[in-house]
Amino acid sequence: MAAQRGQRNGVAPGAAEVTAPIPRVTAGGPEVPAARDRARAIPEAAVARLAVYLRVLSGLQEQGAGTVSSEELAVAAGVNSAKLRKDLSYIGSYGTRGVGYEVSVLIGEIERILGLTRKHSVAVVGIGNLGHALANYGGFPGRGFPVSALFDIDADLVGIPVGGIPVDHIEDITRVCLEREVSIGVIATPPPAAQGVCDRLVAAGVQCILNFAPVVLQVPDHVEVRKVDLAVELQVLSFHVARRADGPPPVRRTVNGRVDGMVVS
Amino acid sequence: MAAQRGQRNGVAPGAAEVTAPIPRVTAGGPEVPAARDRARAIPEAAVARLAVYLRVLSGLQEQGAGTVSSEELAVAAGVNSAKLRKDLSYIGSYGTRGVGYEVSVLIGEIERILGLTRKHSVAVVGIGNLGHALANYGGFPGRGFPVSALFDIDADLVGIPVGGIPVDHIEDITRVCLEREVSIGVIATPPPAAQGVCDRLVAAGVQCILNFAPVVLQVPDHVEVRKVDLAVELQVLSFHVARRADGPPPVRRTVNGRVDGMVVS
DNA sequence: AGCTGTGAAGGACTTCACAGCC
DNA sequence: GGCTGTGAAGTCCTTCACAGCT
Numbered sequence A, B: 001m002a003a004q005r006g007q008r009n010g011v012a013p014g015a016a017e018v019t020a021p022i023p024r025v026t027a028g029g030p031e032v033p034a035a036r037d038r039a040r041a042i043p044e045a046a047v048a049r050l051a052v053y054l055r056v057l058s059g060l061q062e063q064g065a066g067t068v069s070s071e072e073l074a075v076a077a078g079v080n081s082a083k084l085r086k087d088l089s090y091i092g093s094y095g096t097r098g099v100g101y102e103v104s105v106l107i108g109e110i111e112r113i114l115g116l117t118r119k120h121s122v123a124v125v126g127i128g129n130l131g132h133a134l135a136n137y138g139g140f141p142g143r144g145f146p147v148s149a150l151f152d153i154d155a156d157l158v159g160i161p162v163g164g165i166p167v168d169h170i171e172d173i174t175r176v177c178l179e180r181e182v183s184i185g186v187i188a189t190p191p192p193a194a195q196g197v198c199d200r201l202v203a204a205g206v207q208c209i210l211n212f213a214p215v216v217l218q219v220p221d222h223v224e225v226r227k228v229d230l231a232v233e234l235q236v237l238s239f240h241v242a243r244r245a246d247g248p249p250p251v252r253r254t255v256n257g258r259v260d261g262m263v264v265s
Numbered sequence C: 001a002g003c004t005g006t007g008a009a010g011g012a013c014t015t016c017a018c019a020g021c022c
Numbered sequence D: 001g002g003c004t005g006t007g008a009a010g011t012c013c014t015t016c017a018c019a020g021c022t
Helices: A013-019 A037-041 A044-062 A070-077 A081-091 A103-114 A129-136 A170-179 A191-203 A230-246 B013-019 B037-041 B044-062 B070-077 B081-091 B103-113 B129-135 B170-179 B191-203 B230-246
Strands: A100-102 A121-125 A147-152 A165-169 A182-187 A208-211 A224-227 B100-102 B121-125 B147-152 B165-169 B182-187 B208-211 B224-227
Touching: A044 A070, A044 A081, A044 A103, A044 B230, A070 A081, A070 A100, A081 A103, A100 A103, A103 B230, A121 A129, A121 A170, A121 A191, A129 A147, A129 B129, A147 A170, A165 A170, A170 A182, A170 A191, A182 A191, A182 B230, A191 A208, A208 B230, A224 B230, A230 B044, A230 B182, A230 B208, A230 B224, B044 B070, B044 B081, B044 B103, B070 B081, B070 B100, B081 B103, B100 B103, B121 B129, B121 B170, B121 B191, B129 B147, B147 B170, B165 B170, B170 B182, B170 B191, B182 B191, B191 B208
Parallel strands: A121 A147, A121 A182, A147 A165, A182 A208, A208 A224, B121 B147, B121 B182, B147 B165, B182 B208, B208 B224
Antiparallel strands: none
8 A cells, every 4th residue: 555646746756666667777778768658757747737738728729829839828827938848848849940839739749648539437436515516517627537427325315317427326336437437536525435435446446536535545556646635725825824924025024123234214 | 917826836936036035145144044934944845745744633633642753644644754754844843752743732833834823714706516515615624714705696696605604796705805804715616707706806805816717817926826626637647547558557458368478368 | 772853865847048940 | 030949057845864862
């Protein structure tokens, strides 16, 4: 059991070693990064941004844009253009110097890298308030992530359709997930139930989990977990409010009427 | 207008310069970091983890634990112990060598640093499926974040209580937020409405925003934004599924009924 | 002997800045 | 002249490893 990996910072240390390409001390020559390794080489942080670029690009395409410059795209995505170009360079060279990027080409390449050319069935476990909201998201954000199974422990909910899908009992999770080839499990249960649900999902062959329960899940190394933690988000914001309260935003706090040696008042 | 900051990576570059303590080329002496600067020095990544430690510690306290070692706490929080100790060292030295940390002390100190000793009123904008779920979270994850206002553009919803709070019309956002001293705004609207709502929240003096809409918000430098982006999370998971498909995972993909030389069927 | 606290080394990600192509 | 692609430099974060206290 390894703790969950790469969330809101890098990829986990120990865990990474397992999946990472073996240091590759190829006999008879220096390291020869195979073309396939390219994907591995994309920083996790860049992957998340590629998803953002993709959304922005889709918007541009709907507006009929044919090409974009790195600067335009960067502003729309809320990053600086150097970072954007670096991110795009991880997936290849699809721009034209002096011109920019062709929107449709970029969309295609990012979708390919993110694996969006294939559909990923999603199962939502825990049909409470949040589970309802998730199930109703309708095909889930962007196409490509059809919700194909819902589970709850409450027998009264079983059979009732939510967002068009009937709820199954959690006991059937393994069978149903296998049948419907679920590749992503979403945990929206109360905290105490989360680890148990996670274990069942893993047993059912689900390799990726999106966890909304405020619990640190323990999973085997080959399972990828991402978490969305409301409490953490709010507390980080709270920290910033607090910082602002003490800290001297524009100029350093005064000490005896002085600021860094400069007389202030 | 600066794009939103520090999300899933560091703090933004340009933005940070504004708040960061000026490089301090103090006349006549080396850098003298004031004690208060300690908070500034906590890496964003560490702040998010502190929130996780806090939750784990609360659990331990309920179980009656008096002290914990860095190793125990680290395992429970899903990080390694060196990182945990480093994170805790940012807020001070509250452990006892040879023994560990006193649970209650650590809880108190983390709460202090995260600014949880003060309450932060939360307003939720957009009372759709997600907004409902958020409003019903009940006082919001952990105490300290009372939901004190709900807004929607739909006049039919106005006055209806959700999770005990009656919905106000979005037109009244400025007045109500000021009256109820809202410090954190949560955006759960459809994408096209998000930027407009954000602008209104900012106009109402809200300095922290948690954004669930899949849109890159543009905000002034002094406003802190964090986003929760379902589509991005799923797409990052999708990327990992795709990676796994090429690369050699634990066991190589079958080729002609064989797996890495082992007969399969 | 056990465990914390932390400099220092290492690694990942970001930004710079400019060569290279259109 | 304009814009991409990318080594190199810089910054931030993580991990190591051990000194220092109990």
